[in-house]
Amino acid sequence: MYRLIKKILFLIDAETTHNGTIKLLKITQHYTIIHKLLKKLFVIDSPLLENDIHGIKFKNPIGLAAGFDKSGEVAYILQSIGFGHIEIGGVTPFPQDGNQKPRLFRLKEDQAIINRMGFNNNGMEQIFLNYKKFKFQIPVGINVGVNKNTTDRIDDYVRVIDLFSDNVPYYTINISSPNTEGLQDFHNLEMLKRLINKLKELKNIKNLEVPIFIKITSDISYNSLDKILPTIDSFFDGIIVSNTTQSREGLISKYSSENGGLSGKPLYERNLEMIKYIYPKVSRNLVIIGTGGISNSDDVIKMITAGASFVQIYTSLVYSGPSIVKTINQDLIHYMQDKKYSSIRQMIGSIYNSNIDNN
Numbered sequence: 112m113y114r115l116i117k118k119i120l121f122l123i124d125a126e127t128t129h130n131g132t133i134k135l136l137k138i139t140q141h142y143t144i145i146h147k148l149l150k151k152l153f154v155i156d157s158p159l160l161e162n163d164i165h166g167i168k169f170k171n172p173i174g175l176a177a178g179f180d181k182s183g184e185v186a187y188i189l190q191s192i193g194f195g196h197i198e199i200g201g202v203t204p205f206p207q208d209g210n211q212k213p214r215l216f217r218l219k220e221d222q223a224i225i226n227r228m229g230f231n232n233n234g235m236e237q238i239f240l241n242y243k244k245f246k247f248q249i250p251v252g253i254n255v256g257v258n259k260n261t262t263d264r265i266d267d268y269v270r271v272i273d274l275f276s277d278n279v280p281y282y283t284i285n286i287s288s289p290n291t292e293g294l295q296d297f298h299n300l301e302m303l304k305r306l307i308n309k310l311k312e313l314k315n316i317k318n319l320e321v322p323i324f325i326k327i328t329s330d331i332s333y334n335s336l337d338k339i340l341p342t343i344d345s346f347f348d349g350i351i352v353s354n355t356t357q358s359r360e361g362l363i364s365k366y367s368s369e370n371g372g373l374s375g376k377p378l379y380e381r382n383l384e385m386i387k388y389i390y391p392k393v394s395r396n397l398v399i400i401g402t403g404g405i406s407n408s409d410d411v412i413k414m415i416t417a418g419a420s421f422v423q424i425y426t427s428l429v430y431s432g433p434s435i436v437k438t439i440n441q442d443l444i445h446y447m448q449d450k451k452y453s454s455i456r457q458m459i460g461s462i463y464n465s466n467i468d469n470n
Contacts, residue, residue: 113432140188201256223375379404390418408442
């Protein structure tokens, strides 16, 4: 069915389609019968897939990456299509429209998307109200961004976390979007340390114990990564590997020269290699979240066995539809049964034949 729907949707501008989808989901999420139908169609429950990470209970390892539900408007219904967690945002202190349109492009031949959205969202006050409307059955985390014209980016991060405080299961500090000028400067060690110092102050003042993750860019060199990994490991609870890339290598779509961040299938091998590089270098306290280019269950299995505790998808949802979540979870169960795993925790980093507890 989704193949037919996709053909129709892909005749329409990408952002128009996305906005229409959000409006439809907002309307339908108030009907209990819709939730029941979606859960019957898409949700897979199995103790094999469950994991407890930093005190957060995940029903399965497949999450929805930030960027789909930018203002926390439809996470309540999205949990009914089988995700183990959802990340909303990026959330900024003040509302902003983002960059000039057009700013979202489908690269169908490459199974990819280029976006230069620019943290368009309704601002933290409205998003906080949206968030408090619902009681979620899965973890719904907050991806924290900065306003384009802010004079103090660190303060923007702090303000968003200060508002939400301990009302959410986790935060992700987004230092990797290529669509906000200067944001990736936080990959510089000194700037990163200044950010961490402010976050430490906030945690102490608020007595905040909510896990904080950090999302890095795919475009970082291994040399630069080596410089910041020890500092990341010493403070953050998780690292998302990784955000979109500005590389255009191997693309064939007519939109390949558009500015912005590239997501989708072309990222996968690079991000998988980054996970393999990072996992042996960090403590097991630093949870790795794999993302970028995941298209099927094999991709997920490779990321988890390389060291990711769970993963996030977005672009594959566009190209494959919501059934991809169910398909991956079913395939994971079959894989684990075949390998005689009693818990998904046993899969994490298993290519290293390590007996280390992957909490």
